[in-house]
Amino acid sequence: MLCISILEHQEKKMTEKEPLCTIEVEEFCKSLNLEKIIVPVDYFELWDSGTNRPGLQLHGYYEYFDNRRIQLVGKVEISYLMSLDPRLREKRIDDFFSHDIPCLIVCWDLPETALFEKAAAKYKVILLKSKEKTTSLNYRLIDYIDNKTAPRTGIHGVLVEVRGVGVVITGASGIGKSETALELIKRGNSFIADDVVDITCHHGNHLIGEAPEMLRYYMEVRGIGIIDVRMLFGAKSVKRSVDIDMVIRLENWDEHSPYDRLGLDDQTTNILGVDIPLVTIPVSSGRNLAAIIETAAINNRMKETGYRSAQVFVNNIEEHNKEEDRRKAKEAKRKKEREKINHLEEKAKEKEEDLQEEVQNIQNQEKGEDWY
Template sequence: MQPLRRITIRELLAAQGKAVKMRLLDGEAGLDRYIDHPRMQKPSLAFAGFIQNLSDYRLQVIGQTELQYLATRSPEDQRQAVNAVFDLRLAGVVVTRNQMPPDIIREAARRTDTPLMISELPSSTFMTNLMLFLSHYMAPMTYQHGVYMDIFGLGVLITGSSGIGKSEIGLELISRGHRLIADDMVQFSRMSPGVVVGRSPDALRYHMEIRGLGILNIRDLYGAAAITDAKRLSLVVEMVAWEQLAPEDRVLGEESETDILDVHIPRVPIPIRSGRSLAVLVEVATRNQLLKQRGIHSGEAFVQSLQHRIEQGR
């Protein structure tokens, strides 16, 4: 798993400056400082003297309340409070509601090379909009080899050793009306606790590699209805050699999970053998997972019924 991503203030301004109506006032020399957390802070308590919990790797947002509080203090107290905050070498500071910050704040920003920005939006709107972007941008991310499909509304990752036929199964599923998300390499991000979302890297989007046919553009071949951009991961289907499965697993199936970004994802092994309709089996595995999500476990119900019959026979 990759570590939490970070973004520099320069990159943030380029990516979201227009969207959150934010522009740079002072501190251009510090634009390469970075933030590593999607949540922002308001230095209200810091201006009152409590700076222990102020993070220099989070974006600081100064709103109308903070400016009004500073105005109630003497010029010397204001200077001490502002300098104590900016001496932390903050990643960046944003003043909202298009309020021009007082000279004491601008001077502190220039002295410490702290990027000082201004936004036209109210603090609550600014923080909500920017946190949505940062949460997505900084989400823990990893890459998995396989074919990622939208089957019956569930995100299904088809895995297996190289050359086992994953892309061919995916192509047959597309022919049966399901949608391709990614082939060969899948990018997964943990968007919230317990939620992993998969999508295709930009360079591979809408394409599949089929041995003998080369690179195919699924959107051009099947139309826009055959592709989708992202889906929450709900099931991993692993293609395995027939001889790798124990006899009891071939009859009763195997209840197992795999961890992706510290999230437990149900895993179903499907043995490969000549004459099996693998696309149909993947569909059935997906339908069975839908039933499990509704609290219906066919295998458990069968075992319980069989156990009851055995006990009655005794």
């Protein structure tokens, strides 16, 4: 009994799991260019991020059927239904809609959409129609669902695209984030968001940042107020969203902080479970932050391609030191050899002097004997 109670409790918890998201039908149809046929409700809950083409189910096979997915019907399913006896066809359609599906979309703008209207109205299921091919709509639908169900967060900062690199600039209020972004825009880079950056994580490791709808293209500049970047600098100066490649943190200069002088220590910050390169830039009077950030962005792109200038510099220094050590070793060896030769020459010279002295002594002795 206890095991049964535990299993029932676990099953109840699973059934009480919250849906991935709630989709408004009006916004759903507008985003995917869908035509409304039967819409008994204004929204529906999505419990699964996948889609399904119900060919097997319309044939009567429901084993492993995930009825929580959005259902897509194309020419194959319609041609099969049209091959059935009308009474059997109606029964198969009724059985299919009785499984509490969230939504059915008929593709190719097929007139046979009318086959599903009766069952959709009976079971209060949303029935929509699309002019697109089934495959292309399926791809767009998966992207739409992925965007809707992706993990989200918001951070305080400025988002810009610098030389093709998505950069989030963070730091304390008043440190100069917006002013720096303004200078970057004047240098030809793109502005995405100011003050609040909405971030979504796609496929587990792909971060995309954008501005909240109400703040899109607007920036606050202290002393001036709110400006519309798109109107002031043109459409080329803004983008709706961008991939986030790195985070740059601005902080007031602290002479006691151990700032990285070489760039060998790679720092990261975690956003929605994804580690993103982090660069800390100290702010002080006279520093051109826009130029520094551009350089940091280009350097980050070079790192992604495998070229690390700091490491190359260190390797060159190490190679130079090794070459210098080899040169010194050779010089020491030559010096030692010269000292050895000099030592041998001195010994030879001493022996020669001793020999000459001995010869001289012998000659003197011979002369003395001759005198006597």
